[in-house]
Amino acid sequence: MSVDDRPTLSKPDDDPWLWLEEIEGVRALDFVERQNQLTLGTFGGAAFERDRDTLAAIYDRPDNIPYVSRSDGLLYNLWKDANHKRGLWRRTTIAEFRNSDPSWETLLDIDALAANEGEDWLLNWSSSLPGDAPQTILSLSRGGSDAVTLREFDLKTKSFVAGGFTLPEAKGGASWVDADTVLLSSAYGDGMATTSGYARTVRLWRRGEPVERARVVFETTSDRMSAYCDIDRTGETPRVWFIDRLDFFNFDLWLGTENGATVKLDLPSDIWLQIHRDWFAIKLRSAWTAAGTTYGPDTVLGISLSAFLAGDRNFTVVFAPGARRALQGFSWADGKLLLSILDKLRPVFEICTPSPSGWSHETLRGLPEIGVVDVWRFDHHESESNGDLLANIQDPLTPPSLMLIERGVESPTVLKRAPRTFNADGLVVTQHEAISIDGERIPYVQTGPATETGDAPVYMSAYGGFGLAVKPHYNASLGKLWLERGGTIVQANLRGGGEFGTRWHDAGRLAGKKLSHDDFAAVAADLVRRGVTTAKRIAAQGGSNGGILITNMLVRYPERFGALFCTIPLIDMRRYTKLLAGASWIAEYGDPDKPEEWDWLKTYSAYHNAKPGQPYPPILIATTRRDDRVHPGHARKMAAKLQAMGYEAWFYEPEAGGHGYGKDNKERAGFEVLGFQFLKDKIGWQDGEA
DSSP states (O other): OOOSOOOOOSSTTOOTTGGGGOTTOHHHHHHHHHHHHHHHHHHOSHHHHHHHHHHHHHHTOTTSOOOOEEETTEEEEEEEETTEEEEEEEEEOHHHHTSSSOOOEEEEEHHHHHHHHTSOEEEEEEEEOSTTOOEEEEEEEETTOSOEEEEEEETTTTEEOTTSSEEEEESEEEEEEETTEEEEEEOOSTTOBOTTSSBOEEEEEETTSOGGGOEEEEEOOTTSSEEEEEEEOSSSSOEEEEEEEEETTEEEEEEEETTEEEEEOOOOSSEEEEEETTEEEEEESSOEEETTEEEOTTOEEEEEHHHHHTTOOOOEEEEOOBTTEEEEEEEEETTEEEEEEEETTEEEEEEEEEETTEEEEEEOOSSOSSSEEEEEESBSSGGGOOSOEEEEEEETTEEEEEEEEOTTOSSOEEEEEOOOOSOOTTEEEEEEEEEOTTSOEEEEEEEEESSOOSOOOEEEEOOOOTTOOOOOOOOHHHIIIIITTTOEEEEEOOBTBSTTOHHHHHHTSGGGHHHHHHHHHHHHHHHHHTTSOOGGGEEEEEETHHHHHHHHHHHHOGGGOSEEEEESOOOOTTTGGGSGGGGGGHHHHOOTTSHHHHHHHTTSOHHHHOOTTOOOOOEEEEOOTTOSSSOTHHHHHHHHHHHHTTOOEEEEOOSOOTTTTOSSHHHHHHHHHHHHHHHHHHTTOOTTOO
């Protein structure tokens, strides 16, 4: 568990481990190989293999829910199991889908494709024309990376189109204009990428034309995040919306045709927006004054699109937030706007219908008021929607049910139920609040035995970033390998998330990110205060943005945890903007090249704050080499630095997985189980011992 170099960072840019940022560098790969052997040799024995195979079998169960999207009346699904590790892209009818064992028509066998072409292919997404047009563009990635190759596929012949639209690997996608024309939003080509690595232009690409000759119809500057478009077929004629993404939370919107943008919409840049037919709705992020009326943050406003373009600014308030009532998302389905709301963390769904005489409101009925509920449009193409919705319902002890909410039908219909994958007898779910460093109340959900022992093995997790709310879903891996064996799991709702709207997000963003970490530490302390456990029995895991969280627990609150598992992490806040997609996250964290912003970034850059001689708990840092979103150098360098200081820091990096845990169910299971084995070992927990 050592590296050859043992210096420490005396200045922010004094970084002796830069060589570990060379993803395929010989020296770096030697480091990775040695670390993998050591980690797997220590934690990858018979118990690891047993639990990995147990979990993979759960992920591969034939009675798992095949989630679907409807297009031209057919239901499409990408299915993975032990015999189809990379997946089968397939389709069926709604009548067949209702059967317990539906019959499927296979469109593409990804395993066979990968074997035939000698490539590490995974299918990311598909883009098709509405109706029964056979043209589809498939997005294929190597090992799960964000960068993809685009290849035209014919749904009727079930084969790739010779001489069709094909693009080498790059980040981005394409939208069909017609059967022989696409609008390409891709970073492929010289000068076509922003500094974040995303598309800088939108190009009109005609069949048979070399992509290098495709005409640029919209573009942004390289210092902005990206440029892309959406083809909207819900109006009387197709419309093209061009988006100039300034940063993660701001964009300029233009209306136009496939030949380019013509009208820039006079709207704030920091909004959410959904347009449908002659109506559009926006959610504000900050206060905005229009036609003499000031609307507060998180308010949803509606107006006729044609009236707005003619100069009307008399909006209707469609949704007003509360102190702990916030919109989580909204979407259109056949002329109705679906609002997804968390009200004191309880799910609420409202249907709003616009008309010239006003907007009507009704609550979506037949859904539970507790637990986790997600609702979305059944149809892939908005223009094909008849108003049908799908709902997914679950909680930490109840596996998901997929339900169909047909327009005009009072009660939802259960389409599929996921199997119970662990024994939940004697387990309870409770909700609590911890008091953070500044007095803010931080909610968390605890799942475990009804009787407290005072020494529970606790698995804690959280995210706390980008305005994303975390919800207590049914987790097969934690259920089987932690709860069923006597453990307790805790999920915290930190500031930086979106549980309570913009105020909650902004409190844990930029300079406030440190507060998000204080929140997590406060939850850990509250578990001890309540007599649930002791600090040495708390294991914590976080990934991506949660990697900043976990490494800050290491260097700022080491006394509150027994072991830490840090996955696909962001850690080095001095160089993150220079690594892969990092520049796109400046709006969340800040710009380290600006001295006034580095002043706060350095307070939670654990890579720079790690010091020798501290009581740091053991940590396992894991990433994947194919992660082209968060650079694997973050994880490599942090592990190397900690090891050089003499700490117990373990490292693991499989090749595939992208910004995830593996390209197939067995790899994903192995990644998770390795973390569980490490955490259990380091908090001194033997399976089955409460």
